[in-house]
Amino acid sequence: MISSNPERLQRAIGYTFKDDSLLHLALTHRSAGGVHNERLEFLGDAVLSWVIADELYHRFPDVSEGDLSPMRSTLVKGKTLAELARSFELGEYIKLGPGELKSGGFRRESILADAVEAIIGAVYLDSGNDSAKEMLLRWYKDRLNTIEPGLSQKDPKTRLQEILQSRKQALPDYQVVEIKGEAHNQQFTVSCSVEGLEKPIIGISTSRRKAEQVAAELVLERLV
């Protein structure tokens, strides 16, 4: 599973290590045994939070702390880091133990997100604050250009509606597709259709309202 071409990964992340062993360590999951990437992850998490806080502070001079904090959370949360990992095809490079390998750990969101933080820590050790900051601002360029104060705290349906309105598109169309199970234990399947998406996106949950939110969140992931 481990790709033998770390140059490709370094091109993807936009950074070439002076000390290859740091990159190797950042890619070594605890399950592989021996020294692993968790200490680098600890360091990288702190560096990431600092760089993002600094950037948001300066980019949004009129935005209150109450809005800056959730914006930072959105940018540094595991889901976002896992998206970055996938864009680097990082799963192909992570060294896992046999158990995690078998169960497809290289696709697991938390393992991907942790490895991204470990890479940040490794770059920080390899060449300091400024290089790490520069790399992170490149990774986050689009997300920083599109993030909006106040949006991230709102629920997915509201955010989806606001984004479509700002793009002058039609509002999403939610339809209940299926209701299964007994009264106290029902499962609702809802579809959400949006202009520009080829087919409706399905959300499943224990209530109609929740299933709509799930579908809206999935649509947002494709749109943003």
Add this chain to the structure above:
Amino acid sequence: MISSNPERLQRAIGYTFKDDSLLHLALTHRSAGGVHNERLEFLGDAVLSWVIADELYHRFPDVSEGDLSPMRSTLVKGKTLAELARSFELGEYIKLGPGELKSGGFRRESILADAVEAIIGAVYLDSGNDSAKEMLLRWYKDRLNTIEPGLSQKDPKTRLQEILQSRKQALPDYQVVEIKGEAHNQQFTVSCSVEGLEKPIIGISTSRRKAEQVAAELVLERLV
């Protein structure tokens, strides 16, 4: 209430501002109306976490992430920041609204802790990473020299016992002083006596075990 001598505060924190307005902003609580210190607090919190993570990472090369994280939490938590604030006599300089002034807000832990983070943010803006880091390492010198991996995650009774053992002192003596209330809603008062403390420390909670932990925590605050 506001001291007219910011030089004294700057001597206490060990930093002289180029731009006095940053210090002024850092000391302005939201209740004072107008522009206040919460954005600086957001920035300072991130800078502090980064500096402490970086320092712990390098000082403790053999300590796992599982121990580093709680060590960092101990160092950056509100209680620790409020202790720093008190050592700077920061309460005398914080600008509060009339309501907070009346209710003694300048003594409130959260207001003190937030102002400390805001000062960190202000120093960071005033002269950058390196100055902020240098100042923080001075502030935290003793705490960094005494913090031990593994201690902070343990419960207060265990920590107290370990500290006393390491100092070759007698173990603490816990006594139930009072049990009040009906069977399903009892209140336990426990005393904890330790060599070197003038009088026993009292802990109160809903069970004997919890009251002992409360007392141990209070004893730890006096010892450490």
